[in-house]
Amino acid sequence: MNNILKKIIPFCFLSCIALFKSYAQDIEIEYSITFTQPEVNISNRYIYRSLKDALRFADNLNILVIRNKNIGQLSSDIKFFKNLEFLDLSGNQLSDLPNEIYQLTKLKYLILSNNNFTTIPKELLNLKSLKYLNLSDNKINNIPSNINNIKNLENLVLSSNNLNSLHTNISKLYNLKEISLDNNKLSSFPNEFLYLKKLRHLNLSNNRISIIPNKINNLYQLQELDLSNNKINTIPNSFSNLKNLQKLDLKNNNLKSLPQNFGNLQSLEYLNIGNNNIKQLPNTFSKLKKLENIIITSNGLAKIPQEIINLNRINALDFGFNNLSWLPSDFSKLKNLKLLSLRNNNFSQFPIILLELDNLQGLDLVKNHITDIPYELDQLSKLQKLKLDNNFISELPTCIGRLQNLSFISLNYNRLKTLPNQMKFMKRLKLINVRKNFFPPEEMQRIKQMIPSVIINF
Secondary structure, eight states, rough: HHHHHEEEEEEOOOOOOOOEETTTEEEEEEEEOOOOEEEOOOOOEEEEEHHHGGGGGGGTOSSEEESSSSSOOOOOOGGGGGTTTTEEOSSSSSSOGGGGGOOOTOOOEEEEESSSSSSOOOGGGOEEEEEEOOSSSSSOOOOOOOGGGGOOOEEOOOOOEEEEOOOOOGGGGOOOEEEESSSSOOOOOGGGGOOOOOEEEOOOOOOOOOOEEEEEEEEOOOOOOOOOSSSSOOOOOOGGOTOOEEEEOOOOOOOSSOOGGGGGOTTTEEEEOOSSSOOOOOGGGOTTTOOOEEEOOOOOOOOOOOHHHTTTTTOOHHHHHSOOOOOGGGGOOTTTOOEEEEOOOOOOOOOOOGGOTTTTTEEESSSOOOOOTTGGGGGGOOOOOEEEOOSSOOOOOGEEEETTTTOOOEESOOOOOOOOGGGGGOTTTTTTESSSSSHHHHHHHHHHHHSSEEEEEE
């Protein structure tokens, strides 16, 4: 690898684990699939106000960044930058490119996002070394017929455009490994992709797709697939032949079930089927032995699917916004569980079975009907973050002082009048949210004096 490519670092955030992420004074559970994108690790010497400013260094520049400069036309002087491998012209007002850009024979990475292009500029079609092309957030409504000229292209980003169809010749970009076409106007799954045997990452979220083609199994190298926010109502049996699939996002569709052979996706690590209408999981679901993170929010579930209990590698579960009121006794089998959300359900009691989850670090029980916290809460010795907002809790047990790893607790909108003295022993506690409770002024003062180093939001 030459020196320039050492400066172009592909960051691929593929862990997709559930995270408790701080937002100022609050905490939410966040999940996502994020696709690879090149990130430039460079000093300001590569960033210029205009092409003219960079021209005197043209022979030596490998990286050139002219972002957000309101440029309406790129000068033909671009031809002098013969050694460019990375060019970022995002956030300008470009709608076309000079013919001379084809002379950048070494160019591998080109970012033209947030401009005014309505098609992929024909001038790019002769860039034989191009591997990464980003034209997201433009106004593109068609793909040129000779798109297949960019034979070495590996990553194509056309997110947030106006595409409702693709040219068939995109199927001849045989080296494509990643495609992002989220936030367009596609009404069907592009059959052109079914010929791209090297495809590993595909993002078609936020379109109008209703049917997954039976030949989806042609994409046997696929590792990540995001079909969230579409209109899909069924998954073909052939889908389960995607043996290398690791991350799958199907949230916000019209699904009522998963295929019976869904358990054949034995490489699957992350699954999001939130905001569908899936009441049951197929029996084969318990075969997904590598599955670590599951989101089944907003599906109207009244009970935890037994198939999940048998997955002992699970470390993050989100059952928020369902109709759960109890947990099965064998829920404690999930010994590796670290993060659990049961927010917006119908629990009237704190589920005692949770006290057997020795590795639990984050627990979200917001907006249930819980009145009491068990006196054995300190059994959750690894707990770091606890959310109990919008319940009916009037008292905290003194054992909370023994939760030595707890750094954040949120109890907004409850019925608390006091906090136990034992909280002064919580050495790692940094933030408490107790807004909209019933603390008298003198109690607020006492609490502030008791734990002076803790941020308290009354």
